[in-house]
Amino acid sequence: KNEVEQSPQNLTAQEGEFITINCSYSVGISALHWLQQHPGGGIVSLFMLSSGKKKHGRLIATINIQEKHSSLHITASHPRDSAVYICAVVPRGGSQGNLIFGKGTKLSVKP
Amino acid sequence: EAQVTQNPRYLITVTGKKLTVTCSQNMNHEYMSWYRQDPGLGLRQIYYSMNVEVTDKGDVPEGYKVSRKEKRNFPLILESPSPNQTSLYFCASSLGSTKNIQYFGAGTRLSVL
Numbered sequence: 001k002n003e004v005e006q007s008p009q010n011l012t013a014q015e016g017e018f019i020t021i022n023c024s025y026s027v028g029i030s031a032l033h034w035l036q037q038h039p040g041g042g043i044v045s046l047f048m049l050s051s052g053k054k055k056h057g058r059l060i061a062t063i064n065i066q067e068k069h070s071s072l073h074i075t076a077s078h079p080r081d082s083a084v085y086i087c088a089v090v091p092r093g094g095s096q097g098n099l100i101f102g103k104g105t106k107l108s109v110k111p
Numbered sequence: 112e113a114q115v116t117q118n119p120r121y122l123i124t125v126t127g128k129k130l131t132v133t134c135s136q137n138m139n140h141e142y143m144s145w146y147r148q149d150p151g152l153g154l155r156q157i158y159y160s161m162n163v164e165v166t167d168k169g170d171v172p173e174g175y176k177v178s179r180k181e182k183r184n185f186p187l188i189l190e191s192p193s194p195n196q197t198s199l200y201f202c203a204s205s206l207g208s209t210k211n212i213q214y215f216g217a218g219t220r221l222s223v224l
Contacts, residue, residue, distance in 0.1 A: 031210045043201060043215040050210070086154065096208035097142065097161050098169065103153040 003027050006087050006102035013109050019074040021105045023087030026068065031090040034061050034072050036083045037104070043086070046072070077109045113138045117202050117216035124192055125224050132187045132219050134202030140214070142205045143185040144169070145177065147198040148218075154201070160185055161208065192223040 004025045013019050023032070034046040047054050047061040049070065054061050058077075063070040074081055087102040115136045124130055134143065144159035146169075156169030160179040174196055176188040185204075189196060202216040 033209075033213060035213070035215075041199065041218050043203075043218075045212045045214070048210070048212050088154070090209045095161060095167060096210055097144070097159040097167055099144070099146075099156055099209050099213075100170075101146075101154040103151070 002103070003100050004087055004089055004102040006085075006105050008105060009103070010106045011108070013077050013107070015078060015109055015111050017077050017109075019077050019081075019107065019109075021072045021085050021087075021107070023070045023072070023102055024068060025070075025087075025089050025100075027089065027100070028092035029065075029068075029089040030092045030096065032063055032070050033088040033090075033099070034070070035086040035088060037086060038083050046085075074107075079109045079111050082108050113214070115202055115204050115214050115216040117200075117219050119219060120217060121220050123222045123224065126193055127191050130189050130192060130221075132189075132200060132202075132221070134185045134187065134204075134216060135183050136185075136204040136214070137183065138204065138206075138214065139182065140204040140206050141182070142208050142211070143179065144203050144209075145175070145185070145187045146201045146203065147171065147196075148201065149198050157187070157200075192221075194223050197221060197223045 031050045049063045058075045060073040084104040086104045141162045145157040158177040160166045200219045205211040
């Protein structure tokens with residue numbers, strides 16, 4: 001069983017729709033990242049969370065540490081949001097140097 | 112401009128021919144890391160470095176070496192590449208540790224024939 005599970009694996013939406021991508025993990029963590037990988041391959045960091053909720057523009061990320069679950073929401077989706085969204089967790093303890101990744105959610109937003 | 116620079120971006124090589132992929136950052140970050148990305152497996156950590164002369168294994172270190180002699184550089188060395196190391200490689204850096212925003216290089220696509 002993977003330590004970080006994302007759902008859905010693939011998601012197709014119409015422009016303007018509200019989108020939710022989920023991330024569940026089985027290990028104790030000290031932080032969680034949401035990353036975006038563009039069709040050209042580049043990866044950018046969207047959020048780093050250790051509790052609660054963060055918002056940036058049309059993107060909202062939430063985390064529930066007790067339930068070991070995080071969600072990434074996109075409001076008023078646009079074709080330029082089409083990308084792979086990746087969740088990554090920092091396992092609690094240790095050197096804080098490890099990252100464990102989910103396999104990603106491929107989002108396609110149609111005009 | 113703050114950036115993580117990887118070179119080369121594309122590389123085709125043959126089994127057993129030693130190669131180095133360079134990674135450099137201009138943000139004075141302590142933490143640097145290497146990942147590989149494979150279809151169906153996602154991103155996996157190869158090695159990371161918390162600071163100069165401090166390196167540690169990630170999940171898939173076999174067949175790779177790294178060094179951190181200077182803060183800005185973190186090269187990935189494949190001493191004897193094999194076809195199963197064909198992959199897309201990313202370098203990343205951050206201030207302090209993985210508990211900070213990660214900055215990724217553009218990626219290096221490696222094919223080992």
